[in-house]
Amino acid sequence: MxxxxxxxxxxxxxxxxxxxxxxxxxxxxxxxxxxxxxxxxxxxxxxxxxxxxxxxxxxxxxxxxxxxxxxxxxxxxxxxxxxxxxxxxxxxxxxxxxxxxxxxxxxxxxxxxxxxxxxxxxxxxxxxxxxxxxxxxxxxxxxxxxxxxxxxxxxxxxxxxPAPPPCWVILAKPPIGVSTGEVYGALQVGSLTEGCKSEQMIKEIQEGDFYGICRALGNHLESVTLQMHPQVLMIKDRMQRFGADGVLMSGSGPTVFALVERESRMQRIYNGLRGFCKEVHAVRMIGENNS
CATH class of the missing domain: 3.30.230.10 (Ribosomal Protein S5; domain 2)
Known part of the structure; x- marks a missing residue:
């Protein structure tokens, strides 16, 4: 080139x-x-x-x-x-x-x-x-x-x-767009009941604990988007029922991701979601930086 x-x-x-x-x-x-x-x-x-x-x-x-x-x-x-x-x-x-x-x-x-x-x-x-x-x-x-x-x-x-332990990430996006501004606008900051998770997540990443990372997943915007868009909640419930190790909505949504350690389980979740949601991806976590 x-x-x-x-x-x-x-x-x-x-x-x-x-x-x-x-x-x-x-x-x-x-x-x-x-x-x-x-x-x-x-x-x-x-x-x-x-x-x-x-x-x-x-x-x-x-x-x-x-x-x-x-x-x-x-x-x-x-x-x-x-x-x-x-x-x-x-x-x-x-x-x-x-x-x-x-x-x-x-x-x-x-x-x-x-x-x-x-x-x-x-x-x-x-x-x-x-x-x-x-x-x-x-x-x-x-x-x-x-x-x-x-x-x-x-x-x-x-x-x-540091990079988290390698795992599979299954993404499912319903056929809707979500406005980040709208989600933040509807968020009642004073009424957030769920604790902050970032400190715990950093600790689990530093220790390389995959299941600890799954337990520390958290997103304060999730409840707002789930209320606005029930399809997002349906995808989340389905991923959990199919046996994902950890499930969370990314950013302001609407994409939901599942973290899965075993490839056989990843395949089962991926196949189960494909019949329900058109846009599904199964990828690896990169975790390393560009520098």
Whole structure:
């Protein structure tokens, strides 16, 4: 491949925890969440253009290819910050479902930042790339690092963690989109009864305890989305009945994931869900970071 073109992988993430601590004066929420990357990924082909413009293309027809797209925003931000007069074309080979709680758009933006850093020899550190990513969206900083990490603030303060023990991750997304803003808007922060889980999750990851990780799963947004969308609760119940080791909704949903240690059980859960839900994936946890 020539030096004016490269391919970058953009893996999806799941939330092992999502603790909402408080509403911030800027309208965002103060959160702590442990996230990890999984082997379901978009693939981006990034190519330098002589003309000074940003061109996006995609394997699916329902994605906006203008300023609304996080990839476009990332390319524009880098061009402005570094005064770059060259253009760029990005082809997005899309595999991560959109509006699913899996950070597909954020991971694409992070892959664009990492890709252009290499392509244009910008020599940004991972911290600088993550800071740039935080200007685009709350999950972009984590996606720059990848792997497993605790994210704090509104998601932009990243503390890398060891990789959890390898396991299967089964994802099931009902045919609905969920607005993150709506879910946070409906959350009564003062009435959260379930305890915060991130501290316990970090301990279980550091000890490499798979079943401890399954017990420490928690998401403060889950009850809100389950109330709005009963299909999500049905998927969660089904995964638990089929014998998953741990089950949780990722982010603001609607995707639910199951953690499974044994391949035979993974196959049974995967097959059982396929007859009930059209969009089902069985993948491995990655857990290692990009640096």
């Amino acid at each position: 020539n030096d004016s073109r490269l391919m970058v992988k953009a893996p999806a993430k799941i939330n092992l925890t999502l603790d909402v601590l408080a509403k911030r004066p800027d309208g965002y929420h103060e959160i702590e969440m442990v996230m990890t990357t999984i082997d379901l990924a978009d693939r981006l082909t990034i190519e330098t253009l002589e003309e000074d413009r940003i061109v996006l293309d995609c394997s699916v027809c329902y994605l906006p290819l203008d300023e609304r797209n996080h990839v476009y925003q990332a390319a524009k931000l880098i061009k402005e910050r570094f005064g770059i007069k060259k253009g760029v074309r990005v082809y997005i080979d899309k595999h991560i479902p959109i509006a699913a709680g899996l950070a597909g758009g954020s991971s694409d933006a992070a892959a664009t930042i990492r890709g252009l850093n290499r392509l244009w020899n910008l020599e940004m550190s991972i911290e600088e790339m993550a800071e740039l990513g935080s200007l685009i969206g709350s999950d972009v900083s984590f996606c720059v690092y990848g792997g497993t990490a605790l994210a704090r603030g509104r998601g932009e303060k990243i503390q890398p963690l």
